Amino acid sequence: MAHVEPYEPRPGPGPNELRVLYREESQAKRRKEARPGLWMAVAIYVLFSATDLLLIPDVALYTITARFAVGLTALLTLEGQLRRGVATQWLDMTCAAAIIFGYIGWLWPTSLGAEREAVAYYMVFGTIFMMSANLFFTFSFKTSIITSTIILCILYVVNYFVPASLTYKLVFGTFYVSCFTFTSYVNWKLNEERYNVFLNALEAKIQHNEATERGKALLRLSRTDPLTGLENRRAIDEKLRDCWSDWQKLGIRFAAILIDVDFFKKFNDCYGHQEGDRCLIHVANALSDLVRQHNGSIGRYGGEEFIVLARLNDKDQVADLAQAICRTVEDLALTHELRRDGTSVVTVSVGAAFTRTQAGGKLEKIIHEADRALYLAKAGGRNCARLFDPTDPQSSDESENIAALLKIAVERDLVSLVYQPIQDLGSGRFDAVEALMRLKMLDGILVPPSLFIPVAERTGAILELGRWAIRTVCTDMLAHDHVRLVSVNVSPIQLKTPGFATSVAGILGETGVAGSRLAFEITEGRELEMDSDILRCISDLKLLGIRIWLDDFGTGFAGLSWLRLIDFDTVKIDRSFLHDCGTPKGMAMLQDIIALVRNRGHKILVEGVETDEQMALMREFGIDKVQGYHVGRPVPAASFQTKRPVQKRPFTVLKSA
Structure with a gap:
């Protein structure tokens, strides 16, 4: 589409095509002018009845009758032809016949009168009919010549019988031929000029159409996508x-x-x-x-x-x-x-x-x-x-309110963190916690993470919230050695953002926390694309000593590919697989996933442990770490005491914030 010219002008018509176009246009023009032309000619023809009363009163009644008869016949014939839609050439023949018979109907009764000299005068009026055929009507040149020739012949026939001297006849005969020649020449020039006018008008019309088409093409181009051809x-x-x-x-x-x-x-x-x-x-x-x-x-x-x-x-x-x-x-x-x-x-x-x-x-x-x-x-x-x-x-529109709320969440202390303990089944210690973000509205009502996290990712607010969460974890939990390790959920959007690893390094440097005490949980969802920027960022984070965990394993499609590309420290198996263990099929599915992850050499953490039976099952399967309400519910940072002695299950009695 990009290589197509917006407008390509077509070649003009050839000489033969021009002649055809001219004939068609001239026919349309003659057809349009035939009615008013003939009506005007008949009106003038009838008005000349006054000269009959003055010059030939004895036969004036006959000439006037002839005038009306010829004029009325011509008009009725023309109107009938127009109503039937006959060809233009038949309209021309009617008008030409009206000129010829009009002259005959005028001259013949005059020749019967007693005033013989009047006949000679009336013959001079024949030149008017020549002019009508050649100049006043827009006949084709051929039709005009035939009509004028017939009138000239009539003049010579009548001139032969008029009683006059030879000199008179020679003078008027020469006058008739001169009028015929002159009017025919003028008619020829007029037809030639009409053709030139037609050519100029046609060229102007073509140029106008080309300009119009070019303008339309440019307009279409400005409104069209150059690649697909769709509207832009x-x-x-x-x-x-x-x-x-x-x-x-x-x-x-x-x-x-x-x-x-x-x-x-x-x-x-x-x-x-x-x-x-x-x-x-x-x-x-x-x-x-x-x-x-x-x-x-x-x-x-x-x-x-x-x-x-x-x-x-x-x-x-x-x-x-x-x-x-x-x-x-x-x-x-x-x-x-x-x-x-x-x-x-x-x-x-x-x-x-x-x-x-x-x-x-x-x-x-x-x-x-x-x-x-x-x-x-x-x-x-x-x-x-x-x-x-x-x-x-x-x-819904409520998400727009949440988007506006997220813009002021950090500034107005509307966002906070709670921490859910993670137990190491081998040692029985609770040396790690997961930081979970909470958001409250201005009136104190809590907003579920399932609602505000997608909005934060969609609006980009997750970037500021993510930096705030990492800084808060370092200052509130790690800088004072409340726990050995804190895991923080990180969005793929954060990993794609240029400079994310650098900003994390800056936070670690400011707070004096070692990178090995942080773990970033990356959700194995469909948003986790196989992106080179993500892989590069993960590599930079691992250089800082930060542990990389794969969260919610089994819920997406990219997990196996990520296991192959990235050396995760821990893989968190989604809670849904543990809760489906009530059926043989569910139990087999969980065992298969555990075997797959273990064969890759990753440590395994299972989420959603809520009962003693589930805990016993995890011990039976040799799971490394567990997390869930049976281990401990999420609590605020204030619930942790500095250097608190390790207990068997110190978090199970704490209530959720």
Whole structure:
């Protein structure tokens, strides 16, 4: 698309084509002028009846009758032809015949009168009819010459019988020929000039059309994405304003659907940018065909993101279209082998929002809602569609309040940490704790981590909160030797951020804490992409002595790949596998996972130990560490005493903060 010229002018018509175009245009012009021309000629012709009364009163009645008869016949014939839509040449023949018979109908009764000299005078008026044929009517040159020649012949015939001297006849004969020659020459020049005017007008029209087409092409180019040929952001924003205006004024509902190609950066890294461009073109073409069936518009919103606007009637139609978008791209079967989520083809994540009545609604609101739905689709595993639901805590307006709250959380002491103990089953000691973040609203109501952590990751607030958490752990727990080791949850977003390892090193230096006393837990979720920046950051953190734990192992698709690439100090097996041990299948699954991790040489920590039976099972399986309510509930830092003696289970009697 980028190599296509915005406008390529077509070659002009050849001489033969020009002649055809001229004839067509001249016929249209003659057809348009035939009626007013003949009506005016008949009116003047009839008005000359006054000269009949003065010059030939004895036959004036006949000449006037002839005038009316010829004029009325010509007009009726022409009107009938126009009503029937006959060809233009027949209209020309009618007008030419009206000129000829008008002269005959005028001259013949005159020749019957007693005033013989009047006949000679009347013959001079024949030149007027020549001028009519050649100048006043826009006949073709051929038709004009034939008509003028017939009138000239009539003049010579009558001139022969007029009783006059030879000199008179020679003079007037020469006059008739001169008039014929002159009017024919003028007619020829007029036709030539008309043709030149036509050529100039045609050239001006072509230039105007080319300028118009060029302008339209440039406008299309300014509104078109050069890679995919779809509408660009500027064009789609205009359509969005139109849809929003129709929704506000006419109540015509519409949906905004955002589409993001999954793991597209990895696709580019694996196959190259040219293949990445081809991938986007294939996706764009497939989606364009699909959206066209729903009378919608699709545009490229930037990078690997597309947007669809469609006027739909209800949420079910929106959901169906969003799901169809996912299926359409997946059905393309474009190979994408570098992703590690169990899928080997290109897929898309889709977030959709539908117009709804809301106070103070603005145009940008529906795009913002679609973006939040897209975030949930990506967080939910990609290759899926999510429709914005205002009642969903993670996508509702409440999350916007939480986003605003997170901006002031550190400053207003709305965020805090609690610590859950971790027991080493081999020694029985509680020498490690996990730091868990808590957030409260201005009125003191606690916000669940499952709600505010995704919002923090989506808004980027997780970066400031993460630095605050690491600093707080170092100052409150490690600097005063309350515990030997504290694990802190770290988001993949933090690991991708340039300078994260440097900022951690700075905190360790300020607080005087050794890196070996910190452990960073990385969640094995779908957001943990196989990113070179993450691998580099983890390597830098390990150089600081920080231990790297893999959290929630078994809940995602990338765990095995990460076990192969990174030497984790500890792997935390998700609580769901322990709780499923009530069935033989669940028990076998847990044993298989433990064997897999143990074969890789990692220490194993099992979460969610809540009963004596589960604790006994962990001892039986030879698990290194355990964590759960049976070991101890999360408590604030104040519950720990400096250099407190180790007890068997000192945390089980403490209540949750």
